[in-house]
Amino acid sequence: MLRRLQRLVDRTRLADPRYTFLFDPEPPDEVVALDCETTGLNPRQDEIITIAAIRIQGKRILTSQPFEAVAQTKRKSHPEAIKVHRLLDADVQNGRPMREILPDLLHFIGSRPIVGYYTDFDVRMIDRYLGNFLKIRLPNRRIDVSSLYYKCKYGDAPDHVMIDLSFAAILQDLKIPQLAQHDAFNDALMTAMAYVQLHDMLRRGVRIARNRAGAVSDLGIGA
Template sequence: MHTVQAWLKAKQRSWQFKKLKNPKFTHLFTPTIPGRYVCFDCETTGLSPKQDKIISLSAIIIEDNQVLTSQALNLWIKQSQPINAKSIKVHRIRNADLTHHHNVMNEQEAISQFLKFIEGATLVGYFLEFDVAMINQVIKPWLGVNLPHPQIEVSKLYYAQQLAKQSPGVYQGDIDLRFKVMLNQLQIPNFAQHDAFSDALMTALMFIKLNKYLQP
């Protein structure tokens, strides 16, 4: 089964490579480096990958079971539209904050840096599907491809860990996959949710504790 899955992934990757519009981004298809992970998180204008935009993005390298915070990537992206009040209540980022930020970039410039940063890495995240969809919303029309990198969802690892603790054949209730609950169960401090860097860091620390549950 694993051989078939690997073959299908390789075929899909090859097909995507042929769709790449810009040869400057062939590094997207660098072979995956074993043991190299990048945990990332986005703060956005809302929860719709089709309509909303990335405001800030942080990515942290994990190598040799260590979180390399000194090599973190932190990006702030210019917004052409007002950030709505509901999202401001969540991440506390206003248009004015971006206007005065010393390192704010346009969307393609910021995402270009991110794409180079994740070269050869496996992506890690909490509800990673959403963050990947936000990136794909930018790069699909621009480069013709979606992110081809392998992806690991930490809530699945946590679920596997909690399931392994349960007695066989005994139903012990649903497993709570809320971020705060996972942090508490794994004894990881809650630094400050809804900040891209803090969320990426906390998720990376969860991954370190859970990666023995990775499927081969």
């Protein structure tokens, strides 16, 4: 209900009618996996360095048609952030301003739901720029693979069970190869692979067994 109201408010605030497509109905069985690398972890102050997005149609991950961009930043990366994404300030000097990246990104995403790992952070980072650009926040529905994973593995777990929603745990249980992390494209790709598996498992009522790592049990979700 709140999300619907926010969409209505944002649609009236939209500063450029050329972007009303963001509020169109979602294309059936299509989503976009998205990841950002940033100068730090404060959405109010830090900036996007790199951003990648990959469309998913059904079970098909369209890796041949990705969106990738390097952004110029005014703020220097925190030393701890550099250790994570390994991008120096010099590496992004030739990037594009976010005001040039945003139109391309928005057309790539369209009205598709956004898939990510702890998606709220990436969306909040984009919303910082979008507020200045279109006076709105991203209206797209968000799907977090950690939530899907929780439903598949821990949805019926007793209170004493230790819960691990780390990205590494998700990849291990789903037997997804661990690419070099904290690279926007790699992270978006691994997220896309996790989404396709988890979405299919939930649809079929398949659980991830908690008794041994990586095992999948064909038990109904309601069983």
